[in-house]
Every structure is written in structure tokens, then in C-alpha cells.
Amino acid sequence: MKKKEIRLKCWIEIDDEKFFGPGPAQLLELIDEEGSIAKAAKRMKMSYKKAWDIIDDLNNRGQKPYVISRKGGDKGGGAEITENARALVLQYRKLMGKLNSIVEKDEATILKLL
Amino acid sequence: MKKKEIRLKCWIEIDDEKFFGPGPAQLLELIDEEGSIAKAAKRMKMSYKKAWDIIDDLNNRGQKPYVISRKGGDKGGGAEITENARALVLQYRKLMGKLNSIVEKDEATILKLL
Numbered sequence: 001m002k003k004k005e006i007r008l009k010c011w012i013e014i015d016d017e018k019f020f021g022p023g024p025a026q027l028l029e030l031i032d033e034e035g036s037i038a039k040a041a042k043r044m045k046m047s048y049k050k051a052w053d054i055i056d057d058l059n060n061r062g063q064k065p066y067v068i069s070r071k072g073g074d075k076g077g078g079a080e081i082t083e084n085a086r087a088l089v090l091q092y093r094k095l096m097g098k099l100n101s102i103v104e105k106d107e108a109t110i111l112k113l114l
Numbered sequence: 115m116k117k118k119e120i121r122l123k124c125w126i127e128i129d130d131e132k133f134f135g136p137g138p139a140q141l142l143e144l145i146d147e148e149g150s151i152a153k154a155a156k157r158m159k160m161s162y163k164k165a166w167d168i169i170d171d172l173n174n175r176g177q178k179p180y181v182i183s184r185k186g187g188d189k190g191g192g193a194e195i196t197e198n199a200r201a202l203v204l205q206y207r208k209l210m211g212k213l214n215s216i217v218e219k220d221e222a223t224i225l226k227l228l
Contacts, residue, residue, distance in 0.1 A: 002128050006209075009123045010217070014116050014228065062228050088227040095120075095220045099213055103124070106209045113202040114128065114176050 004111045006103050010096060014061055024054055025092050028085050031067060035078045058085075118225045120217050124210060128175055138168055139206050142199050145181060149192040172199075 011021030023044075030040035041051035058066040066085035070078050081089075125135030137158075144154035155165035172180040180199035184192050195203075 003130065004126065004128050004133075007125050007127055008213070011121050012118065012224070012228065013121055014118050016117065019118075019228065084227055088224070091220065091224045091227065095217070095224065098216050098220075099122070102212050102216060103209070106205065106212075110126070110202070110205045110209065113198055113205065114126065114133065 004114055006107050006110060008096075008099055008103055010092075010099060012092075019061055020058070020088065020092070024058060025089050027051060027054055028066065028081050028089050031079055032081045032086065032089075035080060037067070037069070037079045118228055120221050120224060122210075122213055122217055124206075124213060126206075133175055134172070134202065134206070138172060139203050141165060141168055142180065142195050142203050145193055146195045146200065146203075149194060151181070151183070151193045 012019045027040055027044060030043050031037055034040050037051050038048055041048050055067045064084045065082055067079055067081055070080065126133045141154055141158060144157050145151055148154050151165050152162055155162050169181045178198045179196055181193055181195055184194065
């Protein structure tokens with residue numbers, strides 16, 4: 001029996017360049033949970049540098065910051081996400097939930113045609 | 115003023131490998147319109163070989179054929195898509211339409227947070 005599935009990806013671009021999607025969303029959620037960029041990166045099996053690159057990109061290209069490092073730097077003082085970041089992640093998850101439920105409804109009908 | 119947009123991609127995988135998505139959908143639609151694989155490939159600015167590779171993959175990995183070459187080969191006799199292919203493209207377009215309308219509804223709210 002072959003495994004058949006409909007896949008879906010949704011991301012945000014600014015000036016035709018990827019800005020936000022599943023990776024940054026998960027990273028922000030984990031920073032919120034862990035209070036630390038290092039711990040969040042580790043849970044994503046991502047280097048600390050890679051995590052910082054993503055955060056820098058969000059902070060630089062967005063209008064408001066998304067992640068704030070507390071005093072003592074991340075490893076010392078931890079990090080937190082902003083209200084703006086929290087709202088973005090929430091809206092993105094809501095959108096993904098709606099999109100996934102549409103796909104689930106149509107999936108059986110479509111996969112029958114393969 | 116920066117251009118911001120939500121992008122969406124939806125595709126079908128069989129055994130974790132891409133099987134159907136925007137490219138094959140457009141190719142099938144153009145074959146249906148043109149009655150010719152060569153003409154369809156040309157309109158997609160795609161080589162004839164690349165178009166055939168896509169069609170072979172669909173025909174081989176799907177349970178039923180999607181494209182049938184008529185007598186004389188494609189260049190002589192033309193090609194047509196099957197009812198199954200027509201149904202798949204239709205369902206895929208319907209699904210994409212629903213997904214896009216969900217994205218459009220949420221887009222302003224989300225892009226405001228960037």
C-alpha cells in the first residue's frame with residue numbers, strides 16, 4: 001500500500017524574500033517556552049548561530065523586534081519574544097489550522113484519483 | 115513601501131516523493147487545451163523531454179494513466195489527458211481556490227504584524 005498525502009506549506013515573503021514560515025514560527029514558540037535562544041536552538045537541532053541568524057533577520061526586516069535578549073546576553077540573561085511576535089505566531093498557527101482542515105476535508109476525494 | 119505577501123504551496127506526495135503540484139497541473143491543463151505535449155511544453159517554456167518526464171512519472175506512479183498519446187506519436191497525432199487527469203486537475207484547482215480564499219481573508223491581519 002502506497003502512502004499518499006497532500007502537503008501544504010505557507011510562508012510570508014517581504015520583497016519576494018522568505019521572511020516567516022514554519023521554522024521561525026517554531027523557533028519563536030520554543031524561545032517563548034524556554035526563555036533562551038540556546039535552549040530553543042538545541043530543541044530544534046539547530047546551531048546557536050543559525051538561530052541567531054533567523055532572529056536577526058526577523059528583527060531587522062520587520063518593523064518591530066520579535067525577540068529581545070535580556071541583560072547579560074542570551075546565555076546569561078535569557079531571551080523573550082515580544083507581544084508582536086506572539087501575535088504573529090498565533091495568527092500564523094490559526095491560519096495553518098484553517099488551511100489544514102480544508103485539506104483534510106478534500107484529501108480522501110483527491111487521493112482517490114491518484 | 116515594502117511588498118509583503120503570504121505564499122502558499124500545496125502538492126501531493128506518494129511515498130514521500132512529490133507526485134503532483136502546480137507544475138504538473140498546469141502541464142495537464144495546457145495539454146488539454148493544445149492537444150499536444152510539444153505545444154504545452156513550449157507554452158510552459160519547458161523542454162519537450164522535461165514535459166515527457168513529468169508525464170511518464172504521473173503515468174507510472176499513478177494507478178491509471180493521465181496522458182495518452184494518440185497514433186503517430188505526439189508530434190504526429192497529438193495527445194490528450196484522461197478523465198482521471200481532468201478530475202484530478204479540477205479537484206486540485208478547487209482545493210487551491212479554497213485555500214487561497216482563506217489566506218486572502220487573513221492576509222491583512224497577519225501582514226500588519228510584520
